[in-house]
Amino acid sequence: MSIRPFIFRIAALILCVSLGLMLFRGIAALPVPEKVIGPAGHYLARTAGETGARNVVGAILFDYRAFDTLGESTVIFTAVCGIAMLFSRRKFHRSSRGLSFIAKRGIGIMVPFLLMYASVIILFGHLSPGGGFQGGTIFATVTVLLCVVYGSSFESQYFPPRTKDILESGGALLFSGIGLIGLAAGTGFLSNIAAGFPAGTFGSFLSAGSVPILNVAVGMKVGAGLSTIFYSMIKMLDAENDHIEGGRPR
Amino acid sequence: MSLSFMIFLYVFLIATALVISAINDILSAVITLSVFGILLATAFAILQAPDVALTQAVINSGIVTALFLVAFSQTEKPECYSEEEEE
Numbered sequence: 001m002s003i004r005p006f007i008f009r010i011a012a013l014i015l016c017v018s019l020g021l022m023l024f025r026g027i028a029a030l031p032v033p034e035k036v037i038g039p040a041g042h043y044l045a046r047t048a049g050e051t052g053a054r055n056v057v058g059a060i061l062f063d064y065r066a067f068d069t070l071g072e073s074t075v076i077f078t079a080v081c082g083i084a085m086l087f088s089r090r091k092f093h094r095s096s097r098g099l100s101f102i103a104k105r106g107i108g109i110m111v112p113f114l115l116m117y118a119s120v121i122i123l124f125g126h127l128s129p130g131g132g133f134q135g136g137t138i139f140a141t142v143t144v145l146l147c148v149v150y151g152s153s154f155e156s157q158y159f160p161p162r163t164k165d166i167l168e169s170g171g172a173l174l175f176s177g178i179g180l181i182g183l184a185a186g187t188g189f190l191s192n193i194a195a196g197f198p199a200g201t202f203g204s205f206l207s208a209g210s211v212p213i214l215n216v217a218v219g220m221k222v223g224a225g226l227s228t229i230f231y232s233m234i235k236m237l238d239a240e241n242d243h244i245e246g247g248r249p250r
Numbered sequence: 251m252s253l254s255f256m257i258f259l260y261v262f263l264i265a266t267a268l269v270i271s272a273i274n275d276i277l278s279a280v281i282t283l284s285v286f287g288i289l290l291a292t293a294f295a296i297l298q299a300p301d302v303a304l305t306q307a308v309i310n311s312g313i314v315t316a317l318f319l320v321a322f323s324q325t326e327k328p329e330c331y332s333e334e335e336e337e
Contacts, residue, residue, distance in 0.1 A: 057301045121304070129300035134308050141312040148316075226313055233320045 051192055052199035053126040053208035061131065062214040066190040069214070070175055073221050077172060080225040087232040098151040107149045114142050118223075125215040126208040132218030139223030144230050152234050161231065164224040171221030178210050178217070256296070263289050276322055284315045 036044055043056055043064070053059035061069050098104060122135030146155040182191035190210075193199050197209030206212075266286040270279050287310025294303035 055301075130304055131301070134301075134304045137305075137308045137313055141308065141316075144313070144316045230313075230316060230320065233317070233324070 048202055051208055051211065052202055053211050054203050055126055055128060055131075057129070058125050058131050058211060058215070059208070062126075062211045062218075063190075063192045063209075066179070066192075066214060069218065070179065070190070073172070073175065073218055076222060076225050077168065080168065080228050083229050084232050087235070098154065099149050103149050107145055111142060111145070114138065114145075118142065118219075122215055122219040123212065124205075126211040127203065127205070132215040133222050135215075136219040136222030136224075137226060139219070140226035140230065143227040147230065147234050152231065156231065159227065161228065164228050164231075167220045168224035168228070171217045171219070171224070174217040175214060175221070178213055181210075259289060259293055259296075263293065276327075277319075280315060280318045280322060283318070284311045287311045287314070 035041065043060055047053060047056045047059045051059040051063045053063070118135045118138035120135075121130035121138060122132055125131035125135070143155055143159055146158070179190040182195035183189050185191070185195040187194040192209040192211065195210075198206075199209055200207030263286065266282050266289065269282045270286060273279050273282070287306055290310070291303045291307035294300075294306055
């Protein structure tokens with residue numbers, strides 16, 4: 001029990017508090033803007049006319065800054081490739097039998113509603129908060145629940161890794177293909193209304209041109225990718241720690 | 251939103267963040283991180299950023315907790331963390 005860690009902690013505390021005070025004073029010193037200017041003003045004023053999407057954040061993500069979104073999903077794709085490669089040494093795998101009957105039935109009742117919620121978040125991404133990324137992550141959470149509660153062999157029986165691979169690559173291909181349509185129309189990569197996608201009625205389900213399609217593509221990619229990461233990690237865990245003879249738990 | 255609720259939220263955010271960084275038990279830290287994520291998502295929703303709130307809630311309390319728990323159960327656990335940390 002030396003005194004040095006204690007002194008370090010006190011110094012770190014003083015540093016954090018003074019930095020926070022400086023940031024707080026900076027916030028207080030900012031002038032309150034009279035009106036929104038710059039790109040933000042443009043987005044707020046023109047999004048409805050230029051893209052037809054009601055969710056401005058979704059319009060920015062999948063129309064104005066769609067190329068950035070392509071880069072972000074490529075980051076996830078690369079991470080999934082790396083993790084799957086890292087954990088793919090062990091070929092065989094045994095699955096746990098899962099939790100108790102009560103947990104299985106409870107999750108069984110919940111899962112359809114979770115899937116519906118994820119689908120709504122993806123499909124209504126251009127109208128309400130949400131979008132492909134969030135909905136895809138909820139899909140991945142459903143597969144995580146199935147892995148934990150029913151055992152990973154049950155999960156891989158219903159969502160085979162092969163299907164996840166196809167879904168993820170298909171999402172990437174769909175995203176790039178939509179972008180290439182814009183390129184073929186001569187209006188630039190991933191352009192939306194200018195490339196001839198129908199804008200539809202503002203606020204209706206079928207509107208905003210390519211934004212819903214890109215939402216679905218990103219949802220496929222993110223959901224399959226995150227679920228692949230979790231599955232490859234828990235597969236190794238099951239193979240190492242569980243000595244129950246596997247097989248399919250009903 | 252009432253001021254007292256905001257104060258409650260921010261005090262608990264700071265408290266959970268301090269617990270995450272200071273606690274020795276990794277499992278408790280992971281679970282506290284999930285609580286921190288939910289509180290932060292509530293704060294984002296109150297500050298009228300529902301997209302960010304949704305992302306925060308789903309990522310932090312869903313996927314990150316699950317991945318951290320799997321990583322925790324795959325790593326070796328020393329007998330007691332505290333004595334090693336003091337050195």
